[in-house]
Amino acid sequence: MPLAKLRPMRLNGHGAYPGKSGGSGGGMGKGQGRVDADEGADARPVSVARRPWLRSLPWRMQVQSRHRLQSRLGRTLPSAPGRVARRPWRTLRRVLSVALLGAALAGCHAVTTDGPHHPALLPPGLRSAGLALHHLNIASGLYVRRAEAGDGLVMSRQEALAGLTTRGDSLTWLGHSTVLLRLGGVTILTDPVFPVGFSLESPLPHRHALAPIGLDDLPPIDVVLLSHGDYDHLHSPTLKALATRFPKAPIVLPDGLESHGEKAGFTTVEHPPVGETVVAGGARITAFPAVHGTRRNLLAKLDGEAYVWDIRTAGRAALFVGDSAHGPIFGEIGRRGGPYDLALVPIGAFEPSPLVADMHSTPEDAALILAELRATLGIGIHWGTFALSPEPLRDPADRFLAASDGNRRARVLRIGETLRLEPRGN
Ligand SMILES: [Zn+2]
Numbered sequence: 561m562p563l564a565k566l567r568p569m570r571l572n573g574h575g576a577y578p579g580k581s582g583g584s585g586g587g588m589g590k591g592q593g594r595v596d597a598d599e600g601a602d603a604r605p606v607s608v609a610r611r612p613w614l615r616s617l618p619w620r621m622q623v624q625s626r627h628r629l630q631s632r633l634g635r636t637l638p639s640a641p642g643r644v645a646r647r648p649w650r651t652l653r654r655v656l657s658v659a660l661l662g663a664a665l666a667g668c669h670a671v672t673t674d675g676p677h678h679p680a681l682l683p684p685g686l687r688s689a690g691l692a693l694h695h696l697n698i699a700s701g702l703y704v705r706r707a708e709a710g711d712g713l714v715m716s717r718q719e720a721l722a723g724l725t726t727r728g729d730s731l732t733w734l735g736h737s738t739v740l741l742r743l744g745g746v747t748i749l750t751d752p753v754f755p756v757g758f759s760l761e762s763p764l765p766h767r768h769a770l771a772p773i774g775l776d777d778l779p780p781i782d783v784v785l786l787s788h789g790d791y792d793h794l795h796s797p798t799l800k801a802l803a804t805r806f807p808k809a810p811i812v813l814p815d816g817l818e819s820h821g822e823k824a825g826f827t828t829v830e831h832p833p834v835g836e837t838v839v840a841g842g843a844r845i846t847a848f849p850a851v852h853g854t855r856r857n858l859l860a861k862l863d864g865e866a867y868v869w870d871i872r873t874a875g876r877a878a879l880f881v882g883d884s885a886h887g888p889i890f891g892e893i894g895r896r897g898g899p900y901d902l903a904l905v906p907i908g909a910f911e912p913s914p915l916v917a918d919m920h921s922t923p924e925d926a927a928l929i930l931a932e933l934r935a936t937l938g939i940g941i942h943w944g945t946f947a948l949s950p951e952p953l954r955d956p957a958d959r960f961l962a963a964s965d966g967n968r969r970a971r972v973l974r975i976g977e978t979l980r981l982e983p984r985g986n
């Protein structure tokens with residue numbers, strides 16, 4: 561495992577990768593080396609830069625050597641060994657993240673083994689062994705495809721900001737299942753995950769790519785909507801930041817997850833059971849069950865449910881499927897609530913299918929879901945952002961579009977892209 565893959569990624573001031581495209585933010589050069597702002601050659605502590613052998617010593621020995629050197633020279637060496645001194649915390653943080661994430665993902669999948677055996681899955685014993693390896697790969701970053709993500713997947717910051725000024729109904733894909741929906745005068749943010757802080761309670765999986773805009777660039781939010789509690793969907797630091805920035809916005813999440821909304825500081829926390837409707841921020845939002853399990857750690861009981869949300873605003877009907885396998889529920893939702901103006905459907909993390917077929921839909925399943933919902937427009941989400949599976953980065957998008965061949969209702973966006981919805985009746 562190259563060390564570069566294990567290092568946490570850092571942001572520049574715009575919440576985007578530092579790269580050859582400079583201040584434009586989102587443009588990520590293919591395979592370029594990304595250097596932390598404090599790791600450039602100029603920023604190296606002088607003591608370390610002049611004495612490279614200091615680097616090869618463990619941190620505590622480096623500090624002792626530095627002290628000995630200072631007393632021998634009779635003066636204080638310039639600048640504290642900033643980079644060196646931060647390493648133990650970074651390493652500890654990474655180790656904890658890997659351990660927690662591995663445990664959480666194992667827990668997540670363990671939930672699904674209670675149900676009827678999916679015909680595409682391996683027998684339970686083999687599957688458990690396979691999942692253990694799969695989780696290790698996720699936690700260690702083996703599935704990361706940053707070079708592929710750099711090939712035009714992410715919009716530039718300027719383009720993304722320009723998209724936010726779009727008038728009328730629109731949606732902006734901010735990566736994975738994070739979508740800014742502006743429908744009928746209501747602004748809804750789904751499954752928000754931004755790199756706004758680290759929490760042992762919410763370690764994030766490794767990323768292929770970051771959104772070119774950050775939480776501070778968002779317009780006023782009327783509702784925060786969560787599909788379920790997995791780490792790639794419920795990120796406590798992001799929820800805290802949102803509750804601080806938009807103190808009047810309610811959060812709507814599945815039953816059993818309400819404590820996460822309360823702890824984050826939301827004053828209004830809606831957690832309807834399946835089949836019930838809440839009115840929040842001017843939208844009517846109804847809970848349907850997703851074909852998915854969630855458990856945030858191995859020691860916890862089943863930690864909330866996973867939902868599909870039906871969203872109604874003045875003149876618009878949308879369905880948000882944050883993370884789900886295909887199942888008969890989508891035919892039922894289509895019969896009850898279709899046709900939909902817009903459906904957000906998960907298309908990624910479907911490999912290795914013999915291990916995860918009862919958790920995640922394939923792109924072909926997602927195209928089938930669109931047909932069952934009778935959706936006018938379907939956007940593929942839950943791909944291109946977090947390194948959760950071994951499939952090539954663009955396979956979800958390519959296969960989703962191919963499965964909907966000749967049918968213009970299926971679309972995929974670049975991260976940060978805004979799509980204006982046709983006025984109703986067109
Ligand atoms: Zn999930």
Ligand SMILES: [Zn+2]
Nearest residue numbers: 790792793883
């Ligand atoms: Zn997910």
